[in-house]
Amino acid sequence: MLIRPTTVADLPELFRLRAQTRENALGPEYLATLGITPATAAASLVNGDTRGWLCEVDGRIVGFASGDRTSGEMLVLAVLPDFEGRGIGRRLLNEVVAWLQVCDCPRIWLTANPDPSGRAYGFYRRCGWAPTGEASGNDEVLAYGVRQPRNAV
Template structure:
């Protein structure tokens, strides 16, 4: 199956919520996201205003993965890939595209919060790509990782 990468568009937002709810590890439903203040309207507004920046991966006209960053804070807010597309470089490519844009935007630091449990796939994934723990831990137990700018 051919994979196509492009910038996230407003029309993609509903599909982003679907993908986020279907990830293998750490799926979060639309309802759970709404409780955190992450709604369809908020994402559309963020993308439209330029505060959010993202990339999607498309296979056969369906979004199979996406990554979104916050332009003001340098935070990678989410990286999600459907299970059938794991291990194909999708997450790495999406993350790289968003990190590149955050760097071009002048982010002083680029960071994300991830599960600190070494048995979770994301733990090793980010470290292999150069993300390093800062020592900070969020209230939910996620550790803060920072990408070392080159």
């Protein structure tokens, strides 16, 4: 298992992988409606606003994550279904969080499905993320390193 920084050359494969996740799979066509394309991702990567890491197993990209230093947002974490449960997601998440911390982001945050039966719900909470009470569309906003009151749901 190799964790390494994402390069522009990796982007086409990352867009293919993003469409193959078990939950919240988003294809290139849908991402384009949000303004997220290989070209916009490359420009942001080159100018340093975003940075990402990926995981390779036997030369195959099996997961990736990226964040945006201008907003403090954890943009994406995606792992192929056959590679879930191996610690890949946590390692990738930790890389992005560490970078955002070095960038002195005042708040490190992400959006995720609020459904407790979804994988993201428990995963992010176990990794130190807490709900902020904010919403973004149908997703909840979680912040990293925010203490959750003991009686919080």
